[in-house]
Amino acid sequence: MRRAGFALVLVLLVVAAVELITLSTLALVTHESIALAAQEQRVSAARAAEAALRRLIRGWPHPAIDSLNISQTATLRDSTRVVVTVRRNTWGQYLATAAAPAGSSWIREVALLETIDVARAIEEANLPIVTHGPVSAPNARFSGAPNTCVLPAVPTGGDTSLIANSHYAFGGQDWRELSSVADSGFFYSAGDTVLAPGVHDGVFVIAGDLTISAGANVSGLVVAGGNLLIEDGVHITGSIIVRGSGTTVVGAADLVFSPCAVANALTQTAATRRLVRSQRRFIPAF
Amino acid sequence: MRSRAGAALLELVVAAVLSTIVVGAAVLVLQTQGAVGRMITTRSERNDAIRSAFAILRAELRHHTSSDVRAVGRDSITSRVFRGVATVCGFNAPDVFVRYSGLRLPDPAKDSALQVGPENTAAIASVRADTSACGRNAGDQILALRWSALPRVGATWIIFESGSYHVSAHALRYRQSAGTRQPVTTEAFDDGRSSFALVTDTVMRAFDVTLSDRYAPSAQRARHYLPNSR
Numbered sequence: 001m002r003r004a005g006f007a008l009v010l011v012l013l014v015v016a017a018v019e020l021i022t023l024s025t026l027a028l029v030t031h032e033s034i035a036l037a038a039q040e041q042r043v044s045a046a047r048a049a050e051a052a053l054r055r056l057i058r059g060w061p062h063p064a065i066d067s068l069n070i071s072q073t074a075t076l077r078d079s080t081r082v083v084v085t086v087r088r089n090t091w092g093q094y095l096a097t098a099a100a101p102a103g104s105s106w107i108r109e110v111a112l113l114e115t116i117d118v119a120r121a122i123e124e125a126n127l128p129i130v131t132h133g134p135v136s137a138p139n140a141r142f143s144g145a146p147n148t149c150v151l152p153a154v155p156t157g158g159d160t161s162l163i164a165n166s167h168y169a170f171g172g173q174d175w176r177e178l179s180s181v182a183d184s185g186f187f188y189s190a191g192d193t194v195l196a197p198g199v200h201d202g203v204f205v206i207a208g209d210l211t212i213s214a215g216a217n218v219s220g221l222v223v224a225g226g227n228l229l230i231e232d233g234v235h236i237t238g239s240i241i242v243r244g245s246g247t248t249v250v251g252a253a254d255l256v257f258s259p260c261a262v263a264n265a266l267t268q269t270a271a272t273r274r275l276v277r278s279q280r281r282f283i284p285a286f
Numbered sequence: 287m288r289s290r291a292g293a294a295l296l297e298l299v300v301a302a303v304l305s306t307i308v309v310g311a312a313v314l315v316l317q318t319q320g321a322v323g324r325m326i327t328t329r330s331e332r333n334d335a336i337r338s339a340f341a342i343l344r345a346e347l348r349h350h351t352s353s354d355v356r357a358v359g360r361d362s363i364t365s366r367v368f369r370g371v372a373t374v375c376g377f378n379a380p381d382v383f384v385r386y387s388g389l390r391l392p393d394p395a396k397d398s399a400l401q402v403g404p405e406n407t408a409a410i411a412s413v414r415a416d417t418s419a420c421g422r423n424a425g426d427q428i429l430a431l432r433w434s435a436l437p438r439v440g441a442t443w444i445i446f447e448s449g450s451y452h453v454s455a456h457a458l459r460y461r462q463s464a465g466t467r468q469p470v471t472t473e474a475f476d477d478g479r480s481s482f483a484l485v486t487d488t489v490m491r492a493f494d495v496t497l498s499d500r501y502a503p504s505a506q507r508a509r510h511y512l513p514n515s516r
Contacts, residue, residue: 014312021319090440282513284368286387
């Protein structure tokens with residue numbers, strides 16, 4: 001039997017089949033490589049975006065951001081391809097978004113950055129002594145305020161959520177957050193403290209009980225996490241916020257309520273321009 | 287020309303033997319190629335499952351803090367699962383207006399809200415779209431929410447549901463609250479050799495995920511660091 005070219009046809013068919021399978025395998029391997037590369041690209045982009053936000057945080061305050069009004073946005077670019085956009089939500093809060101290219105798409109990381117909210121702090125310090133607890137001040141001399149009674153502070157919008165937080169201090173921040181900026185221009189004490197006789201100007205944040213000694217002349221804002229005792233002969237200009245629930249005892253002291261002294265103290269301390277270390281700085285990007 | 291009696295038969299036999307060898311070899315090559323192809327396809331699917339699982343877990347848990355995680359077992363993580371972010375832009379009691387972006391709209395039946403900063407949580411009573419409130423830029427989504435919290439303009443809330451990720455029945459599965467476990471990957475994992483673990487010291491630093499191949503002794507491990515812990 002003569003079957004010319006049979007072997008050639010057979011071999012060609014086998015080669016074609018082998019090539020088909022080889023090509024399929026090659027296609028799968030290529031798919032794997034592409035998928036891996038894309039994944040690597042996305043992870044790298046996420047890291048680059050996170051790194052850009054960390055650089056922004058380390059370099060804070062930034063002049064272009066400092067001058068933003070509420071709802072305004074600034075776009076920052078550095079030598080990398082990451083674009084960082086910062087929006088001022090409130091006086092004490094910024095939303096920073098870093099977008100890094102990953103192929104044809106962008107990977108975003110978002111951070112919510114907080115400073116002491118000066119406007120809110122001024123609003124909270126709306127009386128000579130702001131406290132939830134009782135006050136014993138039979139010999140104190142109050143002045144400078146429309147009334148000298150002591151009322152609970154209620155910030156704008158009736159938001160009592162922060163006040164209800166037992167760790168809350170002032171300006172939208174709690175004690176732990178305030179301690180993270182304590183080295184930058186205001187006096188911070190984690191425990192009970194005595195303010196000695198003499199002149200004390202600025203912002204004083206005392207997480208524990210506070211005693212203001214006779215002969216002390218205090219100007220600015222004082223925040224006490226525990227109870228407050230003001231001895232005879234003390235002169236205070238500004239406001240005192242007391243977060244403790246015990247009785248505030250005020251001797252024969254002069255208390256001059258002055259929003260200007262509070263505002264000056266807050267705006268002149270570098271701490272109000274620094275970022276506090278909040279528990280949840282990075283939030284999901286959608 | 288000399289007679290070559292039997293030569294044709296001999297040639298035929300030789301040709302038949304050679305053909306058999308060639309065809310046999312070809313069949314063997316085809317079979318091997320086919321097996322390799324199938325193996326690569328299966329491995330590719332399993333790799334896809336592992337990649338998807340790592341990507342899903344990383345995306346879902348990346349921004350967690352220790353207060354978001356409810357329980358961690360060897361085979362599961364139960365936690366808040368974030369679905370959107372809302373920033374309060376105004377209010378008209380009882381409605382609170384928010385700028386919203388998320389994977390889906392908030393669902394009062396299963397979602398709650400978490401205030402960033404004070405970490406207060408609130409139940410959501412109702413949600414509706416509102417095109418009249420707040421200044422709107424192109425692409426902004428404004429919602430009117432009613433929830434059990436007092437508003438402050440500028441406050442940021444994370445909308446979340448309670449859920450858990452499990453490695454069970456050979457797949458990564460998600461269970462929303464009291465629902466059933468739904469697969470989010472193909473059935474590619476060995477349950478017994480796959481695990482979750484948190485890396486903590488004073489705070490939650492990272493989470494480890496080990497996913498083992500169901501059909502091979504290999505396992506892939508990844509440690510996902512949490513940006514809020516650094």
